[in-house]
Amino acid sequence: MKFSSSILALCALSADAFTAQAPKRASFGLFSSPEGSAFPSASKAASAASPAPKKTSGTSALSTYTKPRTTYEIFTEADTMNVQGGSLKTCSFNQEVDRMTVFMKTDGRPLNANLDLWQGPDNTPQKMSVYLEDGSIRPFRCTIECPGASNSVAIRNTGQLEFPLIAGLEPDMEGNDAGPADALAGTSESRVVQGGAVYTTPFPPAVQSVEVMLRSDGRPMNARIELLQGPNNNKQVMEIYSEDGNTRPFYCVIDTPGTGNVIRIVNTATVEFPLFTSLEPYMVDEVGADTGSSSPGGMLWS
Numbered sequence: 001m002k003f004s005s006s007i008l009a010l011c012a013l014s015a016d017a018f019t020a021q022a023p024k025r026a027s028f029g030l031f032s033s034p035e036g037s038a039f040p041s042a043s044k045a046a047s048a049a050s051p052a053p054k055k056t057s058g059t060s061a062l063s064t065y066t067k068p069r070t071t072y073e074i075f076t077e078a079d080t081m082n083v084q085g086g087s088l089k090t091c092s093f094n095q096e097v098d099r100m101t102v103f104m105k106t107d108g109r110p111l112n113a114n115l116d117l118w119q120g121p122d123n124t125p126q127k128m129s130v131y132l133e134d135g136s137i138r139p140f141r142c143t144i145e146c147p148g149a150s151n152s153v154a155i156r157n158t159g160q161l162e163f164p165l166i167a168g169l170e171p172d173m174e175g176n177d178a179g180p181a182d183a184l185a186g187t188s189e190s191r192v193v194q195g196g197a198v199y200t201t202p203f204p205p206a207v208q209s210v211e212v213m214l215r216s217d218g219r220p221m222n223a224r225i226e227l228l229q230g231p232n233n234n235k236q237v238m239e240i241y242s243e244d245g246n247t248r249p250f251y252c253v254i255d256t257p258g259t260g261n262v263i264r265i266v267n268t269a270t271v272e273f274p275l276f277t278s279l280e281p282y283m284v285d286e287v288g289a290d291t292g293s294s295s296p297g298g299m300l301w302s
Contacts, residue, residue: 068283070209071139071255075103078168083113085161090118091169092152099179100153101143101170106135112159117144117248118152126248129158129239135165138227138236142252143172143180181251184213188278193223195271198264201279205259208283212252212263215276216245222269227254228262239268245275253282 080103083089093100104113111132116124130140144153155167172179178186193199203210214223220243227236242248254263267275 070283071103071105071141071253074101074141074170075105075139075166075168078103078170080166080168082164083155083157083167084164085157085159088154088156089167090152090154092150093146093171095149095151096173097146097151097171098174098176099143099145099172100151101141101172102153102155103139103141103168103170104130104132104135104155104165105139106132106163106165108134108136109163110159111135111140111163111165112157113140113165114154114156114158115142115144116154116156117146118154119148120150125243126250127241128250131234131237133235137257138255140236140238140252141254142238142250145179145181145248147247179251180211181213181215181249184211184251184278184280185215185249185276188213188280190215190276190278192274193265193267193277194274195267195269198266199277200262200264202260202262203256203281205261206285207256207261207281208285209253209255209281210263211280211282212254212265213249213278214240214245214251214265215249216242216273217276218244218246219273220269221245221250221273221275222267223250223275224266224268225252225254226264226266227256228264229258229260 081089102115104111104115111130113130115128115130117126119125126144128142132138132140153169157163157165159165191199212225214221214225221240223240225236225238225240226234229235236254238252240250242250263279265277265279267273269275
């Protein structure tokens with residue numbers, strides 16, 4: 001009798017109790033201590049995994065991949081950590097993380113930092129140097145592809161002690177083979193930038209932010225991306241290196257407040273190492289967005 005009662009109790013259980021749950025998206029800060037956990041609690045991960053509000057203005061090539069969010073909105077949701085001038089913070093994560101989005105800002109002061117992807121001992125497959133004239137108006141935001149295991153992200157504040165920065169990380173554990181760089185490359189026309197060549201494109205004030213993707217055919221990639229506002233007035237500069245521009249492309253979102261903004265892309269490698277770039281508006285203000293141009297956001301390559 002007791003045996004039959006146990007069988008009936010097991011049958012009454014819901015099938016959901018035996019269904020494997022897929023990993024969720026979570027936001028977390030940097031942890032340099034090996035004793036700290038790199039991932040938040042389940043309650044925090046569940047709250048961070050709630051869908052973002054739908055964008056009401058502008059268009060983006062990534063609308064099919066993720067809901068466009070401003071960098072300010074992401075900073076209010078993500079766990080952050082202060083990185084003092086001259087210090088180094090690292091964060092390691094497991095193989096379930098497909099890609100990592102890195103955010104950096106300041107309280108209005110300049111930002112100088114080095115961002116590296118480490119894979120195993122003494123191996124740096126991707127690294128970049130970042131300069132921001134004002135880390136509050138134009139925060140840094142990029143997505144790093146993390147194939148394989150033993151990956152870590154290292155952020156070094158190369159500024160002085162008086163110039164701390166605020167950093168945060170957001171992992172993607174949804175198992176998507178195509179990241180934002182692939183989504184942008186699939187919806188936007190790519191341009192070839194030969195070694196030593198320079199491409200620039202201006203855009204109207206209606207464009208609030210721009211998404212940029214750099215990729216190669218598998219060869220190493222060396223490039224520089226600049227945001228200019230006026231003649232030779234650099235507001236943001238990124239020096240980028242990737243040992244394999246196909247496996248680890250570079251993708252970033254650049255905030256472009258004000259007028260007279262220009263994106264300049266320079267292939268700093270030799271002529272044997274061309275790269276492919278795509279550049280589209282990410283957030284567009286509906287007021288004054290009609291520029292009379294057939295190109296998205298009124299952006300023109302030169």
